[in-house]
Amino acid sequence: MGSLRKIKLGSQGLEVSAQGLGCMGMSAFYGPPKPEEEMISLIHHAIDSGITFLDTSDMYGPFTNEILLGKALKGLREKVQLATKFGIVDADGKRELRGDPAYVRGACEASLKRLQVDCIDLYYQHRVDTRVPIEVTIGEMKKLVEEGKIKYIGMSEASASTIRRAHAVHPITAVQLEWSLWTRDVEEDIIPTCRELGIGIVAYSPLGRGFFSSGPNLIDSLSDDDFRKNLPRFQTENLEHNKLIFERVNGIATKKGCTPSQLALAWVHHQGDDVCPIPGTTKIENLNQNIGALSVKLTGEEMAELESLASAGNVKGERYGSMMATWRNSETPDLSSWKS
Incomplete structure (x- = not known):
């Protein structure tokens, strides 16, 4: 049995391993x-290695990733902190966001069944429904806490002002956002807001969706139905440019005696003790390598060097296509406009 250092997420008492495991890629x-x-073997290996924080969502599959975790966690429930999410619905091939109270409650009940648990440790609103005042959505989540169905409330891809409004209704324990060497726009406004309010930060895609593990050749190994093939940063004209970032990260990693993915992950770990990256993987050797990033120590100079080569202007291409919901378009109407 391994053990990893623990960190506190938020101010409400949630404690997790300093690195979690994103489970999306196993199913979707x-x-x-x-x-x-x-x-299931991979999840068991992660738990044996000291990872206690597992991340899923009802829309991964949809539903199949939660079912997988339910099976994997039989007899191991007390060893992990389980996070799942609600709010993204595929209806007739069209994606819709929902944060209305009836939906929030129904989604939670369904996730509890699929995960085969009595209580979800951290329940996130996966994306913000901009038709429903955030106070209404969080108000329903607060009831789920009071009923013992969830322990802590999280948000994903929410703007600073939406996070503030939500936190005023019920303490938010964690905000999940994309944060890595090549996605740093959250540093300006969202990270400082979380820190001011005592909210933990969960960094998804800390390896740039595999870019810092495999480099520019990643795209050649992806299957046709891999959604990364459509992301702007992986298009040929942008990849040619972004390749230079990988080469320089790789150069620094070689000098340090670690892999480029360990270096990129160590950079996220060095952001502070309120940050938990959740790199996903489907291979045990990659999982072991990711855990190894926890022992890579970076000096101030190395941090500055990494940041200078991956500053915002140096990365070509948006992180998502134009239609995706992110924190940039997550404002909700104010409460006075709501007719329940």
Whole structure:
């Protein structure tokens, strides 16, 4: 049994391993679903290695990733902090965001069943429904806390002002956002807001969706149904430019005696003790390598060098296509406009 250092997320008492495991790619978006037995072994290996924080969502699959975790956690429930999310619905091939109270409650009940648990440790609003005042959505989540169905409330891809409004209704324990060497726009407004309010930060895609593990050749190894093939940063004209960032990260990593992915992950770990990255993987050797990033120590000079080569202007391409909901378009109407 391994053990990893623990960190506190938020101010309400949630404690997790300093690195978590993002489970999405086991079931969805990154090519075909991986064999169930192998993924269960991987999850068990992660827990044996000291990872206690597992991240999923009802829309991964949809639903199949939660079912997988439910099976994997039989007899191990007390060893982990389980995070899942609600709010993204695929209706007739169209994606819709929902944060209305009836939906929030129904989604939670369904996730509890699929995960085969009595209580979800951290329940996130996956994306903000801009038709529903955030106070209404969080108000319903607050009831779920009072009923013991969830322990802590999280938000994902919410703007600073939306986070403030939510936190005024019920303390927000964690905000999940994309943060890595090549996605740093959150540093300006959202990270400082979380720190001011005592909210933990969960960094998804800390390896740039695999870019810092495999470099520019990643795109050649992806299956046709891997959604990364459509992301702007992986298009040829942008990749040619972004390749230079990888080469320089790789150069620094070689000098330090670690892999480029460990270096990129160590950079996230060095952002502070209120930050938990959740790199996803479907391979045990990658999981072991990611855990190794926790022992990579960076000096102030190395941090500055990494930041200078991956500053905002140096990365070509948006992180998502134009239609995706992110914190940039997450404002909700004010409460006075709501007719329940």
